[in-house]
Amino acid sequence: MRRKFSMKKITFLLFLVSFVSVAQHNEDTAVKKNPEEKSLKVTIKEYINHHLLDSYDFGLYSFTDDHGKTIHRGLPLPIILWDGGLKVFSSSKFHHGETVAEVDGSYYKVDHNKIYKTDAAGTITYDAEHHATNAKPLDFSITKNVVFIFLVGLLMFFMFTRMAKNYKKNALPKGMGRLLEPVILYIRDDIAIPNIGKKHYKRYMSYLLTVFFFVWIINLLGLTPLGVNVTNNIAVTFALALITFVITNFTANKNYWKHIFWMPGVPKLMRIVLAPIELLAIFIKPFSLMIRLYANITAGHIVLMSIIGLMFVFKSWIGSPLSFGLAFALSLLELLVAALQAYIFTMLSALYFGSAVEEHDDH
Amino acid sequence: MEIPSIVGAGLIVIGAGLGIGKIGGSAMDAIARQPEASGKIQTAMLIAAALIEGIGFAALFAS
Numbered sequence: 001m002r003r004k005f006s007m008k009k010i011t012f013l014l015f016l017v018s019f020v021s022v023a024q025h026n027e028d029t030a031v032k033k034n035p036e037e038k039s040l041k042v043t044i045k046e047y048i049n050h051h052l053l054d055s056y057d058f059g060l061y062s063f064t065d066d067h068g069k070t071i072h073r074g075l076p077l078p079i080i081l082w083d084g085g086l087k088v089f090s091s092s093k094f095h096h097g098e099t100v101a102e103v104d105g106s107y108y109k110v111d112h113n114k115i116y117k118t119d120a121a122g123t124i125t126y127d128a129e130h131h132a133t134n135a136k137p138l139d140f141s142i143t144k145n146v147v148f149i150f151l152v153g154l155l156m157f158f159m160f161t162r163m164a165k166n167y168k169k170n171a172l173p174k175g176m177g178r179l180l181e182p183v184i185l186y187i188r189d190d191i192a193i194p195n196i197g198k199k200h201y202k203r204y205m206s207y208l209l210t211v212f213f214f215v216w217i218i219n220l221l222g223l224t225p226l227g228v229n230v231t232n233n234i235a236v237t238f239a240l241a242l243i244t245f246v247i248t249n250f251t252a253n254k255n256y257w258k259h260i261f262w263m264p265g266v267p268k269l270m271r272i273v274l275a276p277i278e279l280l281a282i283f284i285k286p287f288s289l290m291i292r293l294y295a296n297i298t299a300g301h302i303v304l305m306s307i308i309g310l311m312f313v314f315k316s317w318i319g320s321p322l323s324f325g326l327a328f329a330l331s332l333l334e335l336l337v338a339a340l341q342a343y344i345f346t347m348l349s350a351l352y353f354g355s356a357v358e359e360h361d362d363h
Numbered sequence: 364m365e366i367p368s369i370v371g372a373g374l375i376v377i378g379a380g381l382g383i384g385k386i387g388g389s390a391m392d393a394i395a396r397q398p399e400a401s402g403k404i405q406t407a408m409l410i411a412a413a414l415i416e417g418i419g420f421a422a423l424f425a426s
Contacts, residue, residue, distance in 0.1 A: 190406070288417040295420035344413045351410070 044309035051305055052232055052298060053113050054145045056091040060226065072096050077147060081108070083117065083137035091141075108137070115139055145236065148228035152218050156210075187212055187346060195350040200357040204350065207247060211240060212346040219297060219338030223331065231341075232298040234290065241290035244349045249282065252356035285352055289345060296341050300334045372422045379419035383412050 059074035076092035083106060093101035094110050100122035101108045108115050109122045116124055116134035125133045163177045173181045192201040192208055215231065222229035230236050258264065260278040263271050307326045311319035390408040394401045 190402075288414070288421075291420055291424070292413060292417045295424065296416075299420070299423075340409070344409065347406070347410060348413070 040312055044306070044312060047309070048302060048305040052229070052301060054143045054233055055113065056094065056110065056115075056141060056143055057096065058144050058147060058228075077144065078142050079115070080140040080142065081115065081137040082140065087137075115141075144228050145230050145233055148221070148230050149218070149236070152214065152221065152230075156213060156217065160213075183212075184209060191343075191347055191350050195347070195354040196357065197354065199359075200353075203251070204247070204353045207243070208346050208350055211243075211349060212342050215240070215293065215345055216339055216342035219341060220335070222297070222301075223334055223338065229297065229301055231293055232301055234294045237290045237294040240293070240345070241286040244289060244352060245283075245286035247349075248286075248352045248356045251353070253359075255358060256356045285348075289348060293341050293345055296337060300330075300337055304330050304334065368425070372425065375422035376419050379415050379422075382415045386411050386415070 056079060057072075057074050057076045059072055061074075062070055062072045064070050076090045079087075079089055079091050079093075081087045081103075085104075087103050087106070089101065089103050093099070093103075094108075099109075100118060100120065102120075107118050107120055107122065109118045109124060110116075111124050111132055111134075114132070114136065116132055116136055118124060118134055127133050159176055163173075163175075163180070166174045166177055187208055188201070188205060192205055196204055218230050221227040222231065260282065261275050263274055263278070266274065304327060307323055307330060310326070311323040313319070314322070386408055390404050393404045397404075
């Protein structure tokens, strides 16, 4: 998010000087403009790519000083490596990936957002496909995303335990409860009960509520300045989908497995054809959950960042208002998407749980 | 001549777009016929749209 923040500052300045720049713009020759524009587009692409990645320090903002040097401001985070023994050190040793960190006689360097073991000079060798061939230590670092997940977890814990305490005192909701009670009731009455059934839904309510609020809150906070966009990391959505997968398959009754391996009501030959397809579907379902959440949030952020980058491409008075208007409209859309993706994730999870506990008396 | 994979992704996205459009249009028709069932129709519409959307994104990331 720090790039976005610094870009917003630049945006503001650009908005002020845009009227001045109109006069200068006309004097630019076409020959002079072309190479400059190309490097600008590359810069915008790099900003967007950087924004989408996890990082080893919690950056607040960065800027370029008068000497053309990029200065980063932010908090360093702990790096935890397992490389023949536990190694814990601060990410400030890397100086934002520019220097080699020396810990207990071993040298580490960050390359393309991954930590590699190197020699003292920090040489990294590449193979033909430009993948680094250096040894990689096991990485358990508390990165930016991990910090943010912890923060959201703590926030949810305090919010919901306080709400639960209030409900124990009296049945009328207070504070946050007033806002969230309709949402919780909606998840119970319109997501859990119709999909899972009255008999079994209570077992799954805790997970459905947790995953809904986790995804929703983390998506919303990812849209704020200085907030970290966590759900565009495929590892996070993979973990969420994995929990759904495990719960579905470990709470399934015998009807569920029967419908996969020996489907009733289908000719014998077809059962043999259907069994592998159904078996594959067990894995495809959580896989699609993972891809959907990850891709929706990533796509939204790429488009938003590209629209903000539009004003640097236009270089005239039309760029700033256009970019501001589009970015504002898209941010509103992203607020909807944040809630919609949380809803869809919960809804489909409930659907899969429902298929796992369905009773079939009529076959 | 080799066709770049992005062309295939584009074709799939066209298909996904048509599919979601058809779902949306049909849901509108259904709501117009039975406004009292709009809640249920919306839920079913969103699920179907989400499933198709998944294919579109898979194509984009595979390309």
